[in-house]
Amino acid sequence: MFEQLRFANDFLRRFETGYARWAQALCAPFQESLGKIEREERGLKLLREWLSPEQLAQYDANNYFDVIGSHTRKRYRIYHGIAANVLEFDNAGRRHAGWCFVPDAHLVAGDVMLAQKIVLETDERGALTVARKFL
Amino acid sequence: MAIQIVMDHTGDTRHHFDANDTRALLKAEERFRELTGLGFTAAVRTASGEAAVRRTFDPTAEETLFFPRLVGG
Numbered sequence: 001m002f003e004q005l006r007f008a009n010d011f012l013r014r015f016e017t018g019y020a021r022w023a024q025a026l027c028a029p030f031q032e033s034l035g036k037i038e039r040e041e042r043g044l045k046l047l048r049e050w051l052s053p054e055q056l057a058q059y060d061a062n063n064y065f066d067v068i069g070s071h072t073r074k075r076y077r078i079y080h081g082i083a084a085n086v087l088e089f090d091n092a093g094r095r096h097a098g099w100c101f102v103p104d105a106h107l108v109a110g111d112v113m114l115a116q117k118i119v120l121e122t123d124e125r126g127a128l129t130v131a132r133k134f135l
Numbered sequence: 136m137a138i139q140i141v142m143d144h145t146g147d148t149r150h151h152f153d154a155n156d157t158r159a160l161l162k163a164e165e166r167f168r169e170l171t172g173l174g175f176t177a178a179v180r181t182a183s184g185e186a187a188v189r190r191t192f193d194p195t196a197e198e199t200l201f202f203p204r205l206v207g208g
Contacts, residue, residue, distance in 0.1 A: 038146070039144070039145055039146040040146070041146075042145070042146030042147060043142075043146045043147070046140065046142075046146070046147055046200075050180065050186065050200070052184060052185075083208045084208060100207060100208035101205045101206065101207055101208060102205065102206065102208045103142065103202055103203040103204070103205055103206075104174070104203045104204050104205065104206045105142070105143070105144070105203040106144050107142055107143070107144065107202075107203070108146055110146070111142040111146065111147065111202065114142075114200075114202070115142065115176075115202040115203075115205060116205075117186070118176070118178050118186045118188070118200075118202070119176070119205055121185070121186055122178070122186055122187060122188045123188065127205060130205055130206055130207050131205075131207050131208075132207035132208055
């Protein structure tokens with residue numbers, strides 16, 4: 001009788017451990033997705049806090065916003081994205097060039113766009129010095 | 136409460152501190168120096184809402200944002 005109880009107890013313990021591992025493996029991809037969504041949302045919240053009212057309205061409507069370069073006063077358009085997402089426009093409003101410059105770290109889109117905005121608005125020449133032209 | 140926001144892989148990490156607390160202020164200054172020493176850019180928002188870069192620690196800044204150096208993509 002004692003042996004039977006011990007066997008049942010061991011069986012239940014093994015089942016419990018196995019079930020927990022199975023459930024963990026099953027949920028892992030969903031937890032990762034949730035984490036990614038949270039990180040993306042946090043980045044976008046920060047971006048929205050730093051955009052001017054005009055930029056925010058433009059971003060909400062079009063998924064991009066314009067900034068004015070600190071040195072040349074040229075207009076740049078920052079599209080939602082993490083790379084190759086900055087376009088320069090000429091005085092006639094035509095697309096003039098594309099610029100790719102990103103933070104030297106793995107960041108979410110909101111953070112990347114905010115860093116690009118701040119650098120263009122405060123140190124345009126510095127940004128273009130490191131940027132790669134793609135158009 | 137003042138805040139230092141550091142962009143990172145989690146979105147950002149926020150450090151709140153009391154600017155009237157000398158020890159907290161020193162710690163915030165130390166963090167500023169450490170991050171800018173690593174190549175982070177420190178930015179604040181002016182009263183008019185525009186972004187401005189800070190090369191030295193500003194003890195009066197309510198909010199300072201740090202982002203990693205930019206490189207060509």
